Amino acid sequence: MVKLLVTDLDGTLLPSGRTVSLGNIKAAQAATAAGVVVTLATGRMFRAALPIAEQLGVDAPIIAYNGALIKRMSGEVLFSKFLPPDLIREVVTFGQERGWHLQSYCADRVLFAQYDAYARAYEQNQEIQGEIVGWDGLRSCTEEVCKLLSITSGGEETDARVAALNAHFGERIEAMRSNANYAEIVSPGVSKASALVRLTGILGIPLAETMAIGDADNDLPMLRAAGRSIAMGNAVPEVKAACDYETAKCSENGFAKAVYDYVLEGGMRQ
Template sequence: MIKLVVTDLDGTLLPTGTEISPENIEAAKKAVEAGVTVTIATGRMYRAALPVAKNLGVDAPIITYNGALIRTVSGKTLYSSYLAPELIREVLEFVEAQGWYIQTYSEDKLYYPEKCVYSDRYEAAQLVQGEAVGWQGLKERTEEVTKLLCVTDSGDETEARIAILRERFGDRLAIVRSNANYAEIVNKGVSKGEGLKKLAELLGVTIPETMALGDAENDLSILKEAGLSVAMGNAVPAVKELCDVETGTCEENGWAQAVDEYVLKGR
């Protein structure tokens, strides 16, 4: 019997922003009333994920920054994995030399070299505001940095940059694609899957009692770890191949369909 549901956000629970459909909210509410813990695991910043958690009615710890930070809704940090300052500066210098866009997250604040189309798109999609601080400013803001994010124009460009970054830093960092335009850089060993294991342990839930839902490559680790893995109808092929079951698309409220079928049915 499922006791813990952990869900991705973008492309899984909601298309963008923080607005969750009434159908998904109702399904989450029914699951909680049935004694199930419902929470989120996302690549988003904690402060960008928090409004979604509140809209969903989540009161459990949430996994953010792709597993680099687990923090309660009230703000208590339960786990963190921050990047080493010297390694941050090394990556920034390399990316600057390539002429790529990158943004950083220090102490749950968003920073980028200069305001541009990439920062504008990100802020609009995540409903957060960042600050342009220049390349030197990025290199100086290395406290509590959970991840770095390269934003590109296409999936092919993202894959090409990931390959280059892995060749240069793959022995020291994990570089994953979270959607077509995002290449995320975190510490080795950091993943949503590890976040799920840590959270289940904190809550006293066994892995077979967990269910995870996702759509993108950065969800693979959590889907591999979960007792029951659910691919969204809009998921990338690698996710669909891995998962135990497939539900409807994000736009079709496939999330609610999955909760009704695999969590609430027969309870």
């Protein structure tokens, strides 16, 4: 039996922005009515995830910033792990010296070093407005920074940046690819998987009675940690290979199909 369903957002519950399809909303509410806790696990900031949870009509803790923050919709913080100020300054300088696009998330605000095409596309995709603070602004705003993000032009460049970050900073950071264009920097040990495990303890739900659904590389640890896992039809090959089940694509309401097929009808079926 599934007692906790954890879903990724971008590429899973919705293609972009904040508008969830009616089909996915109805499926989430049907799961909730059946006694399943439905919650979100995302690389997005809490402020960008909250309107989506409100659309779904679910009242569960949100896993934001790839697991660096677990926060109830009421604002109660259940867990947080911020990047140390000295390390933030080092990473910002590292990115500046290489001419990267880099942005920071400080106290649930998104800060841009410069307002370039990447920043404009990010604002449009997330339907959220950032602040332009310059490189020194990124270095000086170091309180409650859950993550830094470098946006690239494609997968090869993203992989190269992740490799460069991990090689230079070693175990001081956790650099990961969350999609083809996003290289994320968080504290060591932060992941959707660690947040899922922590959340099951908070809610008193056995890990074996959880199900997770996702599509991207940063979802892999969570999908492997959950009792059962579902890959979106548009998921990367590594995700499909790791999951127990596969559903339809995000554009085809694959989340809703997964809920009806595996949560409400089949449960933990083999």
